[in-house]
Amino acid sequence: MGRERDLQELRSLLAASRLLTLTGAGGCGKTRLALQLVGECLERYPDGVCFVDLAPLLPIPVIVPRAAVAALGIKAQPGQMHLQTLLA
Secondary structure, three states: OOOHHHHHHHHHHHHOOOOOOOOOOOOOOHHHHHHHHHHHHOOOOOOOOOOOOOOOOOOOOOHHHHHHHHHHOOOOOOOOOHHHHHHO
16 A cells, blocks of 8 residues: 555566665665565566565675575475575
8 A cells, every 4th residue: 555656666676686685774664665566576476476585694705695595396306506506
């Protein structure tokens, strides 16, 4: 409710990029906004869209690719770092 302008801006940003990150103070509605955007985008992206919740993670850079691989349901390749698996 009242977030149509934000959603429009996010749609525009997502159309120009494969990855979109929302940041802001806790409790301002980032997750709800992201889930709304994902729901709207399902038909436009036949390969799918994915929401990766980073809020509960420790701020350690190596954890982010691991969370993305898990959210996408990708099996990490033996001996390969999660970021390499994600990029492949």
